[in-house]
Amino acid sequence: MPPVITYSPAVTLVPTYECFNACTYCNFRVNPGQDTWLTLDQARQRLTTLRRLSPQVTEILLLSGEVHPHSPRRADWVAHLQQLAQLAWDWGFWPHTNCGPLSELEMGQLGAVNASMGLMLEQLRPDLAVHRHAPSKDPSLRLAQLEQAGSLGIPFTTGLLLGIGESPADWEPTLTAIAQAHHRWGHIQEVILQPYRRGAAQRSHLPDFPLPQLPSVVRLARRILPAEITLQIPPNLVQYPQILLDCLAAGAGDLGGIGPKDEVNPDYPYPQVAQLTALLAVQGYTLQPRLPIYPKWLHFKGISPQFCPDPVPKDKNLV
Numbered sequence: 001m002p003p004v005i006t007y008s009p010a011v012t013l014v015p016t017y018e019c020f021n022a023c024t025y026c027n028f029r030v031n032p033g034q035d036t037w038l039t040l041d042q043a044r045q046r047l048t049t050l051r052r053l054s055p056q057v058t059e060i061l062l063l064s065g066e067v068h069p070h071s072p073r074r075a076d077w078v079a080h081l082q083q084l085a086q087l088a089w090d091w092g093f094w095p096h097t098n099c100g101p102l103s104e105l106e107m108g109q110l111g112a113v114n115a116s117m118g119l120m121l122e123q124l125r126p127d128l129a130v131h132r133h134a135p136s137k138d139p140s141l142r143l144a145q146l147e148q149a150g151s152l153g154i155p156f157t158t159g160l161l162l163g164i165g166e167s168p169a170d171w172e173p174t175l176t177a178i179a180q181a182h183h184r185w186g187h188i189q190e191v192i193l194q195p196y197r198r199g200a201a202q203r204s205h206l207p208d209f210p211l212p213q214l215p216s217v218v219r220l221a222r223r224i225l226p227a228e229i230t231l232q233i234p235p236n237l238v239q240y241p242q243i244l245l246d247c248l249a250a251g252a253g254d255l256g257g258i259g260p261k262d263e264v265n266p267d268y269p270y271p272q273v274a275q276l277t278a279l280l281a282v283q284g285y286t287l288q289p290r291l292p293i294y295p296k297w298l299h300f301k302g303i304s305p306q307f308c309p310d311p312v313p314k315d316k317n318l319v
């Protein structure tokens with residue numbers, strides 16, 4: 001059987017674009033108070049339509065801007081995220097929430113209603129200009145979030161954002177920190193290697209991450225992270241077929257959520273699944289859908305793995 005590469009058929013819902021942080025690379029945020037939140041009725045309407053017209057979709061990605069931890073609206077925001085995740089289950093989808101750092105209580109509340117959750121570590125360096133006005137991007141705060149998710153037993157996605165002012169020497173300590181959190185708790189399902197690419201709505205003047213370097217970052221990550229952690233590469237940001245194939249040959253095993261729109265990088269449309277299937281087939285790979293919770297982690301949620309038989313050979317990452 002040829003090596004299997006996975007992806008998650010996903011649709012993103014944005015509870016709110018408002019965010020108290022101002023990462024200069026962000027294409028997404030609006031100022032606090034300047035966005036109307038996605039209502040439960042609107043979400044219900046989207047989910048009903050999806051159920052009817054897009055039966056292949058399994059994941060609802062809840063990707064949110066952040067309300068300040070001391071804001072009087074914080075509790076409403078968390079409660080709203082909880083209701084949206086519950087609604088996704090009710091309509092037969094698997095929710096995955098990525099909404100920035102959370103208190104232990106908040107993460108416990110959201111963890112209970114999500115299949116899995118995520119937070120990009122991005123980079124361990126505390127002095128990046130892009131984060132000067134983004135308190136949520138404090139690396140020690142984010143590292144503590146990985147620990148907290150582990151202690152709460154939440155299957156977790158994290159990753160690196162590459163090319164945001166760090167130097168290549170910074171990648172190894174960042175990957176090592178993720179590996180250490182995983183050694184303590186065993187909860188990291190996947191690590192995203194996300195190259196920074198210029199977008200129309202951002203303030204940053206950073207140059208694009210040099211994509212030809214990406215396969216060597218994959219190799220480094222594969223060397224540092226345990227084999228049970230899958231490496232994810234977003235195919236819409238790596239639109240050169242040879243570089244994408246080189247990333248897979250270097251040990252990447254997943255293409256992440258694929259759907260109608262990448263809310264984080266709206267200038268980079270996703271390729272069609274059929275197109276990716278054909279490209280991968282040339283090198284003998286099979287592209288297969290997966291759920292936002294990987295079979296190996298289903299027991300974290302008290303779900304029997306028989307409910308979702310493992311379609312992925314154990315040696316998937318040992319390419």
Ligand SMILES: O=c1nc2n(C[C@H](O)[C@H](O)[C@H](O)CO)c3cc(O)ccc3cc-2c(=O)[nH]1
Binds near residue numbers: 118261
């Ligand atoms: O469409 C996107 N999905 C993103 N996802 C979704 C991801 O591809 C899937 O939701 C997970 O693989 C779970 O199936 C993220 C999830 C995280 O937990 C952390 C960061 C990201 C980043 C993106 C992103 O930039 N674009």
Ligand SMILES: C[C@H]1O[C@@H](n2cnc3c(N)ncnc32)[C@H](O)[C@@H]1O
Binds near residue numbers: 025196199265
């Ligand atoms: C959802 C995750 O996407 C990442 N993120 C935010 N903006 C961008 C961008 N322009 N390019 C790539 N990744 C980005 C952040 O790390 C966030 O945590």
Ligand code: MET
Binds near residue numbers: 100120
């Ligand atoms: C567009 S980013 C959405 C998730 C969160 N605000 C973060 O940056 O981690």
Ligand code: SF4
Binds near residue numbers: 019020026064100134
């Ligand atoms: S990347 Fe996330 S935290 Fe940063 S400004 Fe955008 S929405 Fe806010």
